[in-house]
Amino acid sequence: MADEANRAAFMELQGRMIEITGKLKQVQNQMRGKEGEKKRAYLTLEELRQLSDSTNTYKSIGKAFILEPKSTLVNEQEQKFKDSEAAIASLQTSKEYLEKQMGEVENNLRELLQQDPGIARQIMSMSVM
Template identity: 40%
Template sequence: MSKLDKATVDQVMELGNRVNEIRRHLSQITMQLQNAERERAIARLSLNHLDQLPETTNTFKPVGKMFVLEDKEGLKQQLNESMKQSAEDSAAKASLRDQFVAKLKENEAQVEELTAQLQKQSDGSSSK
């Protein structure tokens, strides 16, 4: 195997490692995006339930393993803030996910190109 072959193999290995790392980051971002969407859905459902309650109803906010008495308007405001923050997080994560998908496609194309180049080199050396 010539030095060019060794360099190409090293590039393929490096790009393969990069592709695996990008896939790992992509799966983490996807999970974070799903969590943000879940939080937003929970806040939306809670807010809908709060809107159906009479104004004089005692409401409680979960804090760890306990519940704290909270006025209805304060709790609604916190839920609206939570929904807003989750929406912002979702948008940021979706943008980041799109960037990683683009990087992944680019790196996979480079791996395929280098693999084809390496295959041509090995076919050329075996036919000699």
């Protein structure tokens, strides 16, 4: 009976580990995307700042280009930069939380395997087949 309970606990922990790993990968991908957005906004800002205020600047909307004042484009890029930084900070918090959960699940798995070495042998025999 205890063997079945340990096996069920292992399966549950394994499921949580897979779920957390998936979420962690998703957060990391989102962070990479936001880092790219932040870098594009920064580089665009740097290029815009080099232009004189009298330079004609255009904003791309789909396939069309609309004449916009330089100050409007600078404000938009600054906002994109700030939004990206805020999103990255939020995602970093999520990542740290998920990493903490992952550590807890790993510790629980270790404890379970130390309590019942028989389950470790069963798991090893299942993975060999």
